[in-house]
Amino acid sequence: MSELITNKIQIYLQDALKGMAEHEENSFDLAICDPPYGASSTKKWNYDSEKKKKGFGGDWKMAGHEWDLLSGHEIFQFCMAWLNELKRLVKPSGSVWIHATYHNAGFVNVACQLLGLEIINEVVWYKRNAFPNLAKRRLTASHESILWVHTGGKKREYIFNYDAVKAASFKGDMLKEAGKQQRTVWDIPNNKRKEELTFGKHPTQKPLRVIERILMIAGTKEGKLLVPFAGSGTELIAGLNYGMQGVGYEINEEYFDLAKRRIEFEEQKIKNQLFV
Numbered sequence: 001m002s003e004l005i006t007n008k009i010q011i012y013l014q015d016a017l018k019g020m021a022e023h024e025e026n027s028f029d030l031a032i033c034d035p036p037y038g039a040s041s042t043k044k045w046n047y048d049s050e051k052k053k054k055g056f057g058g059d060w061k062m063a064g065h066e067w068d069l070l071s072g073h074e075i076f077q078f079c080m081a082w083l084n085e086l087k088r089l090v091k092p093s094g095s096v097w098i099h100a101t102y103h104n105a106g107f108v109n110v111a112c113q114l115l116g117l118e119i120i121n122e123v124v125w126y127k128r129n130a131f132p133n134l135a136k137r138r139l140t141a142s143h144e145s146i147l148w149v150h151t152g153g154k155k156r157e158y159i160f161n162y163d164a165v166k167a168a169s170f171k172g173d174m175l176k177e178a179g180k181q182q183r184t185v186w187d188i189p190n191n192k193r194k195e196e197l198t199f200g201k202h203p204t205q206k207p208l209r210v211i212e213r214i215l216m217i218a219g220t221k222e223g224k225l226l227v228p229f230a231g232s233g234t235e236l237i238a239g240l241n242y243g244m245q246g247v248g249y250e251i252n253e254e255y256f257d258l259a260k261r262r263i264e265f266e267e268q269k270i271k272n273q274l275f276v
């Protein structure tokens with residue numbers, strides 16, 4: 001198994017369920033999950049072998065990522081399995097953040113309720129610069145949901161850095177002013193800064209700014225962050241810069257290598273700053 005282990009970050013080229021099973025309960029202060037959404041399709045869209053519907057003939061490929069090809073039933077079972085592990089692994093004082101689109105949001109919500117993970121908030125990440133709908137058959141998708149849930153039962157001990165986020169304002173977010181409470185709609189453009197793409201792209205790479213907001217709200221300095229679906233390493237890098245240790249899993253070798261390079265670069269940057 002390939003891995004990168006540094007003082008602060010561990011990332012493994014491994015199935016998250018297998019990797020998470022090796023940790024003891026209550027080992028983490030926070031988990032940030034960006035799971036497969038089941039949004040991909042490589043199905044043929046011929047509705048009849050004789051007649052082809054205009055625009056739907058042949059191999060209609062929306063976003064054929066192999067890791068994302070899950071049926072509804074598979075997504076729900078998978079969701080129950082990894083959320084159950086997170087319930088075991090995240091301390092009652094911690095919390096779990098889960099990215100979702102309409103493809104998996106319902107499954108995640110039901111799974112949380114069945115497992116007794118209380119939903120604290122549903123955040124709508126509004127992407128002001130969303131890509132237009134080229135087929136002109138739907139509204140322009142311009143948001144994603146992020147569920148904030150906790151594992152701690154009725155005591156609600158989860159960390160909420162209320163004052164820090166209330167005091168903050170964010171460049172370009174027209175919905176948040178310094179000194180006002182953070183609302184559940186976050187106005188964060190989907191574009192990445194140049195340095196986030198230096199080593200290559202992941203098809204569903206999150207901008208660091210989204211994860212930085214999550215960490216400001218629920219991060220623990222010197223605490224431990226779990227990232228089951230690491231992709232290009234965005235969540236681990238944001239955690240590192242916030243001052244957390246991180247453990248992540250990624251099943252795809254290409255994305256694992258990308259994450260590894262990004263993390264190594266980021267760690268070197270921190271070291272260089274220390275010696276200036």
Ligand SMILES: C[S@@+](CC[C@H](N)C(=O)[O-])C[C@H]1O[C@@H](n2cnc3c(N)ncnc32)[C@H](O)[C@@H]1O
Pocket residue numbers: 014015016017034035036037067202204205206207228229230231232233234235249250251252255
């Ligand atoms: C939505 S993407 C995460 C993207 C990430 N947030 C970023 O900014 O780069 C989900 C990732 O989970 C990985 N994945 C899917 N199933 C997995 C599993 N069972 N264990 C570990 N990683 C998995 C995929 O290869 C994919 O890179």
